[in-house]
Amino acid sequence: MTHQLTRDQARRIAVRAQLLDAYRPSEVIEVAEQLGAIKIDPLATIAPAERTILWSRMGSAFETFQLTKAAESDRTLFEFDGAFRPVSLLPLMLPSMRRWPTRPSTREWLDANHRFRIEVLDRLRAEGPLLASDIPDTAEVARSPDGWSGSNQTVHMLDFLHRQGEIAIAAREGRHRRWDLAERVYPQNLPEFEYDEAERMLDERRLRAAGIAKQKSPWTRVGEAGEPAAVEGLRQKYRVDPEALAAIEEDEGGRTAFLSPYDGILFDRPRLRELFDFEYVLEQFKPQSQRRYGFFAHPILMGDRFVGLLEAEVDREHEALVVAAVHELLPFDAEEHDMVRAEIADLAQWLGVDVRAW
Structure with missing residues (x-):
C-alpha cells in the first residue's frame, strides 16, 4: 500500500524527524541518535555548526561542554567524515569502512606507501594520541595538493586510516584533532554485521532521521527502508518512516x-x-x-x-x-x-x- 500524503503532512513529518517541532530534547546523545550526524564546521559567524545544530534542537539546555564530554569522556559519540555520530551507528558503518577504498588511485597510493602506513600506526601505538603535526611525513609517493589539504602526506594517511577504521579521533584541541588507534577509542565487543545487513540498517536510520525521502535520492539514500508514499502534487516516489507516519497525529505544533x-x-x-x-x-x-x-x-x-x-x-x-x-x-x-x-x-x-x- 502506498501512503497518500499532503505536502503539509510531509513537511510536518520531516520537521518532527529533525527534532525541530515543539518538543525540545534535553540530551546531546538524544539529538545525535535521532539525527545520525551532527555536522562539524569551524566557520562561526554566530557559532560553529555543531553547536548551532544542537542549540536549534535543545535551546538553552545545551552547553558546549556536553558535546565535548559525550565525544571525549563518555564516548557515546564518535567523529567521522566531518560529523559527530552516535556510537550505535559504528557497528553499521564498520563493514563499509573495511571495504574502503574503492577508488583505484587511492588503493595504489596506499600500496605504494605501505611502509609509511606501518610507521604511522607504530608511532600512534607507542605515543598516541597525537596531533598530525607530531607525526613525520615519510611518504614514498606523494599525492598532489587538492585545494583542501597541503603537501603534507601525513594528513592524507591519517584520513585514509580513519576511513578504514584503523585509527580514530580521540579528542580535539580547538580545531586540531588528536589521533589514536581505533581499538583505544572505540568501544570493544561491538556487534558484528554483514555488509548487506549493515547497509539495510543504515538506510533505516537515514530514513528515521529524514522522516520522508525520495526513494532514489542521491542526497538522502534510504533504499527500500520504510514504506512507499506519494505526496500530493509531486510525481516522485517517496519512502516514509512508519513510526513518523504513525506519530503525525500527535504533533504538538511547531516553533x-x-x-x-x-x-x-x-x-x-x-x-x-x-x-x-x-x-x-x-x-x-x-x-x-x-x-x-x-x-x-x-x-x-x-x-x-x-x-x-x-x-x-x-x-x-x-x-x-x-x-x-x-x-x-x-x-x-x-x-x-x-x-x-x-x-x-x-x-x-x-x-x-x-x-x-x-
Missing part, C-alpha cells in the same frame, strides 16, 4: 528555529524545494556584489515553513550579536515579528552576549 547553513534538514536541496518550496542558496562562495542575504545567512523555520533568513554575526570584542537584517521571504505579521525577536533574544542569551539593535 521558530534558526538553522546553521550546514543543518541536516537543508542538505537535500531537491526535497527542500519540493516539500517546503524553499530554494536555499548558501552565498558564502558568491562575490559580495551578488549576495542578497549575506555571507552566511541562517534560514528561519517557523512551524513547517521557511519564512526568512537571519543575517547576523557575533562581535566578540564588544560582546554583541550584531543583526544586520532579518530577511522576510514573505511579510511577517506582528506575532511572527515577536516570535523572531524572542528567538534572537534567546540566541544572544545562549551566546552570552547582548543584541545590537537593527
Whole structure:
C-alpha cells in the first residue's frame, strides 16, 4: 500500500524527524541518535555548526561542554567524515569502512606507501594520541595538493586510516584533532554485521532521521527502508518512516528555529524545494556584489515553513550579536515579528552576549 500524503503532512513529518517541532530534547546523545550526524564546521559567524545544530534542537539546555564530554569522556559519540555520530551507528558503518577504498588511485597510493602506513600506526601505538603535526611525513609517493589539504602526506594517511577504521579521533584541541588507534577509542565487543545487513540498517536510520525521502535520492539514500508514499502534487516516489507516519497525529505544533547553513534538514536541496518550496542558496562562495542575504545567512523555520533568513554575526570584542537584517521571504505579521525577536533574544542569551539593535 502506498501512503497518500499532503505536502503539509510531509513537511510536518520531516520537521518532527529533525527534532525541530515543539518538543525540545534535553540530551546531546538524544539529538545525535535521532539525527545520525551532527555536522562539524569551524566557520562561526554566530557559532560553529555543531553547536548551532544542537542549540536549534535543545535551546538553552545545551552547553558546549556536553558535546565535548559525550565525544571525549563518555564516548557515546564518535567523529567521522566531518560529523559527530552516535556510537550505535559504528557497528553499521564498520563493514563499509573495511571495504574502503574503492577508488583505484587511492588503493595504489596506499600500496605504494605501505611502509609509511606501518610507521604511522607504530608511532600512534607507542605515543598516541597525537596531533598530525607530531607525526613525520615519510611518504614514498606523494599525492598532489587538492585545494583542501597541503603537501603534507601525513594528513592524507591519517584520513585514509580513519576511513578504514584503523585509527580514530580521540579528542580535539580547538580545531586540531588528536589521533589514536581505533581499538583505544572505540568501544570493544561491538556487534558484528554483514555488509548487506549493515547497509539495510543504515538506510533505516537515514530514513528515521529524514522522516520522508525520495526513494532514489542521491542526497538522502534510504533504499527500500520504510514504506512507499506519494505526496500530493509531486510525481516522485517517496519512502516514509512508519513510526513518523504513525506519530503525525500527535504533533504538538511547531516553533521558530534558526538553522546553521550546514543543518541536516537543508542538505537535500531537491526535497527542500519540493516539500517546503524553499530554494536555499548558501552565498558564502558568491562575490559580495551578488549576495542578497549575506555571507552566511541562517534560514528561519517557523512551524513547517521557511519564512526568512537571519543575517547576523557575533562581535566578540564588544560582546554583541550584531543583526544586520532579518530577511522576510514573505511579510511577517506582528506575532511572527515577536516570535523572531524572542528567538534572537534567546540566541544572544545562549551566546552570552547582548543584541545590537537593527
